[in-house]
Amino acid sequence: MSNHHSQNLENLKNSEPTKSEPTQLDPIQPEPTKSEPTQLDPIQPEPTKSLRIATFTDVFLGIPGGIPSSIRAQKASLEALGHQVTIFCPGTRQDFENPLSKFGANHDPNIVLVPTAKFLINGAPFSKWTKEVVRFIEKKYPNLTESFDLFHIHYEATTSMAGLILAKKYHIKTIQTMHGREDMAIAINVPHPFKTLAATGINLIHRTTLKSILKKSPRPDYQNPALKNLAPTIARRQMWQMMTRQANLADQVITPSAHFAKKLQLFGVTRPISVISNGIADQEMTNFTPKIRTYQNHEPLRVLWFSRLSKEKRILPFLESLRIAQELEPNFRFIFTIIGDGNQMSKVRKFCKKHFDEASIKILGTIPHQKILQKYTKNQHLSIINSYQFDTQGLTILEAAACNLPVIYADPDMTEIVPNHGGLCAKSPAPRAMAELLLKIHHQPELIQKLSQNLAASEKTYLQSHQIEKLLKLYRQLS
Incomplete structure (x- = not known):
C-alpha cells in the first residue's frame, strides 16, 4: 500500500x-x-x-x-x-x-x-x-x-x-x-x-x-x-x-x-x-435526518453513483474496479446503484451484462433530483465520484456528505471538498487502485461508521x- x-x-x-x-x-x-x-x-x-x-x-x-x-x-x-x-x-x-x-x-x-x-x-x-x-x-x-x-x-x-x-x-x-x-x-x-x-x-x-x-x-x-x-x-x-x-x-x-x-x-x-x-x-435537507451508516462485511457493500454517465465522469473505469475487486476477493459482494444518464449508457449496460449478475447492479436512469437525497441514499454505504482532473468541486461529494454518506474518489484534488475526513481517496486513478480501496473497506467494515460519523460531526457550510x-x-x- x-x-x-x-x-x-x-x-x-x-x-x-x-x-x-x-x-x-x-x-x-x-x-x-x-x-x-x-x-x-x-x-x-x-x-x-x-x-x-x-x-x-x-x-x-x-x-x-x-x-x-x-x-x-x-x-x-x-x-x-x-x-x-x-x-x-x-x-x-x-x-x-x-x-x-x-x-x-x-x-x-x-x-x-x-x-x-x-x-x-x-x-x-x-x-x-x-x-x-x-x-x-x-x-x-x-x-x-x-x-x-x-x-x-x-x-x-x-x-x-x-x-x-x-x-x-x-x-x-x-x-x-x-x-x-x-x-x-x-x-x-x-x-x-x-x-x-x-x-x-x-x-x-x-x-x-x-x-x-x-x-x-x-x-x-x-x-x-x-x-x-x-x-x-x-x-x-x-x-x-x-x-x-x-x-x-x-x-x-x-x-x-x-x-x-x-x-x-x-x-x-x-x-x-x-x-x-x-x-x-x-430545502433538499428539510425534514430529513440522515442516519449514521454501518456496514458488516457479510452483507453486500452498497455503492451509489448519481452523476451523468460520460467519459469524464469515468463510470466504465469504476465498473472495471468492481470487476477486479470480485476477481481478487471472491467473497466480496456489492450492489451498485446507478442514477443518471448519458452517452455511455449503452456501454455501461453491456459491461454490466457481461461481468455481473443482475442482483449486483441497479440501473435507475434519470430520477428527479429532489428525490435522490432523501429516498435513494437511504440504505447506501458509499458514494463514488471517479472523475480525475476534471471536477473542480464535485457536487456529488457535498450531497453525499449532507446524507452522512461516505465518499470514495479518485482525484486527490477532491480531498479539499470532502468535509472532516468523510471519505477516502484511491492511491491512483487506475481501476486496480480503486478496487484495492473497495477491498480495504470490505476487510475493515468499521471504516464506514467512522467516515459517516465524521460527516455527521462536520459543519454544514456546504x-x-x-x-x-x-x-x-x-x-x-x-x-
Missing part, C-alpha cells in the same frame, strides 16, 4: 471532528473565519436594499449536474431573501415542461429563454450565436441599466459571452463563476485527431466574439513545469486561454474550490478570485444558506 494511501487511512483513524479551516488564497479572498450551525428555518429577508441580478448561463437548467443545481439553488435562496433573479439561458418551453426537470419556464417569468438552436449538444439545448442573444435581450430590456444592478455569468459559451458584451456596453458590474475544466472536457470527449482542431476553433470563436472588449494579458510561460503538466497539448492550452480570457473580462471571479482558483491564477487570471462553494439547496452570505457580500461590494 502506498504512503499516500497509508497516510489517508491514518488521518481517518486519528481524526476528530474539527471545524473546517477557512480557505486562504492570495489574492483570492479568504473564507469567513467561522461557520454558523446549520439552519433550515425559512430564510428571513434582509432589511437592506434588494438587488436585481441577471444570471447568464449556457447550461440548460433542467438537466442533472453541479452547474444547473447551483444556479437553481442560488436563485431560490436569493429570492427568499427578497432579491430579484432573472436567468437568461437556452431552452424551449417544451424542454422546460419535461416533468423530470421540475423547472418550468412557463411558470417563472424570471427565466428568460434566449434564441435556441434546433439541434442539441450532448442531449441539451444550446443557444444561437452571441449577436442574436444580445439583440434579443436588448429588445426585451431596452434599459438594461435600469433593470439590473449586476450580472452573474456561469459559463463561457454564447449566452455567457452575450452577458459580458452587454455588461461592458452598459457599464454593469460582472461576476464570473468558473465552474469546470473545459480543457479536460475536450481532452476526454473529442476523438484524438480532432482535439486540436476543436479546441482551436472554440478558442478562435471566443476570441473573435469578444474582440471589441478584450484586454491585453501576459502570455503564460509554458516552460513552467506546473503549466506544462496542466496543459501538455495544444488543445488543452487553447482551452485554458479561453477560460483565462473569460475570467479576466469580469470584475470578480468565483471558483468552487481553492485548487481550481490556483490553477486559473497560474494561467494568468488577474481578477480577484473568491472561493465559494456551489452549495446545496437547504448548505446554500451559508454560501449565499458570501455571495451577497460580493454582490454588494460591486453593485
Whole structure:
C-alpha cells in the first residue's frame, strides 16, 4: 500500500471532528473565519436594499449536474431573501415542461429563454450565436441599466459571452463563476485527431466574439513545469486561454474550490478570485435526518453513483474496479446503484451484462433530483465520484456528505471538498487502485461508521444558506 494511501487511512483513524479551516488564497479572498450551525428555518429577508441580478448561463437548467443545481439553488435562496433573479439561458418551453426537470419556464417569468438552436449538444439545448442573444435581450430590456444592478455569468459559451458584451456596453458590474475544466472536457470527449482542431476553433470563436472588449494579458510561460503538466497539448492550452480570457473580462471571479482558483491564477487570471462553494439547496435537507451508516462485511457493500454517465465522469473505469475487486476477493459482494444518464449508457449496460449478475447492479436512469437525497441514499454505504482532473468541486461529494454518506474518489484534488475526513481517496486513478480501496473497506467494515460519523460531526457550510452570505457580500461590494 502506498504512503499516500497509508497516510489517508491514518488521518481517518486519528481524526476528530474539527471545524473546517477557512480557505486562504492570495489574492483570492479568504473564507469567513467561522461557520454558523446549520439552519433550515425559512430564510428571513434582509432589511437592506434588494438587488436585481441577471444570471447568464449556457447550461440548460433542467438537466442533472453541479452547474444547473447551483444556479437553481442560488436563485431560490436569493429570492427568499427578497432579491430579484432573472436567468437568461437556452431552452424551449417544451424542454422546460419535461416533468423530470421540475423547472418550468412557463411558470417563472424570471427565466428568460434566449434564441435556441434546433439541434442539441450532448442531449441539451444550446443557444444561437452571441449577436442574436444580445439583440434579443436588448429588445426585451431596452434599459438594461435600469433593470439590473449586476450580472452573474456561469459559463463561457454564447449566452455567457452575450452577458459580458452587454455588461461592458452598459457599464454593469460582472461576476464570473468558473465552474469546470473545459480543457479536460475536450481532452476526454473529442476523438484524438480532432482535439486540436476543436479546441482551436472554440478558442478562435471566443476570441473573435469578444474582440471589441478584450484586454491585453501576459502570455503564460509554458516552460513552467506546473503549466506544462496542466496543459501538455495544444488543445488543452487553447482551452485554458479561453477560460483565462473569460475570467479576466469580469470584475470578480468565483471558483468552487481553492485548487481550481490556483490553477486559473497560474494561467494568468488577474481578477480577484473568491472561493465559494456551489452549495446545496437547504430545502433538499428539510425534514430529513440522515442516519449514521454501518456496514458488516457479510452483507453486500452498497455503492451509489448519481452523476451523468460520460467519459469524464469515468463510470466504465469504476465498473472495471468492481470487476477486479470480485476477481481478487471472491467473497466480496456489492450492489451498485446507478442514477443518471448519458452517452455511455449503452456501454455501461453491456459491461454490466457481461461481468455481473443482475442482483449486483441497479440501473435507475434519470430520477428527479429532489428525490435522490432523501429516498435513494437511504440504505447506501458509499458514494463514488471517479472523475480525475476534471471536477473542480464535485457536487456529488457535498450531497453525499449532507446524507452522512461516505465518499470514495479518485482525484486527490477532491480531498479539499470532502468535509472532516468523510471519505477516502484511491492511491491512483487506475481501476486496480480503486478496487484495492473497495477491498480495504470490505476487510475493515468499521471504516464506514467512522467516515459517516465524521460527516455527521462536520459543519454544514456546504448548505446554500451559508454560501449565499458570501455571495451577497460580493454582490454588494460591486453593485
